[in-house]
Amino acid sequence: MSSIVVRPMSAEEWPAYRDIRLESLADEPEAYGLTFAEATEWAEEQWRNRLSGRSVFVAEADGKLIGTANGAPHESQPGEYFLFGMYVTPTWRGRGVAETLIDAVSAWAWSQGARNIDLFVNSILPRALGLYAKAGFVRTGEIHTMPSRPGLEMWRLRRSLTEWEFAVRRVDAEVLYPLRRRVLRFNDPSRIVADPRDHETESRHYGGFVGPRLVVSASWYPSTSPVDPALPTWQLRYMATDLDVQGLGLGRTVIEVALEELRAMGVAQVWANGRDTALPFYDRTGWARVPGSEHLSPETQLPHTVIYRNL
Ligand SMILES: CC(C)(COP(=O)(O)OP(=O)(O)OC[C@H]1O[C@@H](n2cnc3c(N)ncnc32)[C@H](O)[C@@H]1OP(=O)(O)O)[C@@H](O)C(=O)NCCC(=O)NCCS
Incomplete structure (x- = not known):
């Protein structure tokens, strides 16, 4: 089907x-x-x-x-x-x-x-x-x-809807693909929305759900820090909140839940290629920009900046 x-x-x-x-x-x-x-x-x-x-x-x-x-x-x-x-x-x-x-x-x-x-x-x-x-x-x-x-x-x-709540859960990567596609890839069916690391055992995929509906995606992968290669560091990718519920604090909540778990695992830093349009969000949620790291993403051709957050 x-x-x-x-x-x-x-x-x-x-x-x-x-x-x-x-x-x-x-x-x-x-x-x-x-x-x-x-x-x-x-x-x-x-x-x-x-x-x-x-x-x-x-x-x-x-x-x-x-x-x-x-x-x-x-x-x-x-x-x-x-x-x-x-x-x-x-x-x-x-x-x-x-x-x-x-x-x-x-x-x-x-x-x-x-x-x-x-x-x-x-x-x-x-x-x-x-x-x-x-x-x-x-x-x-x-x-x-x-x-x-x-x-x-x-x-x-x-x-x-009184029983409904916003819940953050770990999910399989595939659960996030339609949301990744529509929020981050112009809903273009021809775009690849899988990361080669998606199914590696360490990768962690988080979904934010309002009731039964997935509204936030965030995936995390072990990675070398662009700031200090000696630190145990993970990369955030595919951070996306669905179009009708952005700006309501849901993206922030998903990041905080994930970071608490990563911190408990001994992770010291996280980094991401942040879309310039999303930088105000990352500024508000405790991330710092790497000076001189501005670049165009090869996947979307959109301006990005390398950002990181110490845990
Ligand atoms: C960027 C994105 C993930 C943020 O998620 P969100 O759920 O909308 O963000 P939140 O509501 O948790 O925002 C947390 C804070 O950041 C602020 N914020 C979020 N997006 C913002 C923006 N574009 N401009 C200014 N402030 C913003 C919120 O107002 C909130 O501020 P507060 O501290 O006053 O409460 C989401 O807007 C999105 O999916 N955008 C399109 C895709 C994208 O750019 N993803 C990032 C790829 S790197």
Whole structure:
């Protein structure tokens, strides 16, 4: 079976998002507030705006979009977050794609501070009701009726996220590859995202998870220090926080957990080729820059600087 990746979408990808959203509106008009006719009138700017909040998720298999789901804070109920626009293309139904999309949006909402996520579902869609029940949504009792559609009820459902937490765990390198690819390699399927050392016994790969969803990757390899070759030193590579949850302290937490373990193993220093765009992050988290080490990465052609941190 092809592997399915669920990921946040960027505004630049609006044409592909428009296609899957229009497909959903044509396929299941009863399920959505927006109509196909309305959506076909949307200008590029509206599609881009929808994606600019980084809370639109898509499921992808073999480079094709096969599903989508959105998250958003409620317009007039502060602190309430909603899931909407949930869709999986018919040939991919029944394979867990929808649940992964729900988890992705839930993790985004959790990282924004939400401890519940709500949705409205049409009471005549048994398949959707079954899916949401399986994902832990329960009825709140709130019902909306539409005067134009007698007999049709929209039920408000709620999934509690109070048990969710941010957890840092060691994982196999492969678990991190889709995240490495999309955050660090422009989501380009042709780019190599494996390091030759990934499967050496000493290499350590850490994942940061919000609930079931992987959102941070960091891999560590024994290596010679560029500053003092006598020190027991490891290299950090593939430091990446997913696009919708950057700047929330999650990357820092993963580094601190890993460094505590490395310190306990007798490691005295860590180093990395830090992307210049990420240097403010490394400055904030205790790393120093090696003067004169500025260079272009052969893999990405992006400016980098050698950085290190004594433990
Ligand atoms: C760089 C990156 C890994 C940081 O992870 P993150 O989870 O977003 O960072 P955190 O939220 O833990 O940030 C920790 C601190 O650094 C600051 N910070 C993070 N990124 C920053 C940036 N680009 N500019 C300024 N400050 C930044 C945060 O505001 C926070 O500051 P605080 O001390 O006031 O709380 C992440 O933004 C990312 O994946 N970027 C794209 C890929 C990349 O460049 N990776 C690094 C390759 S070397």
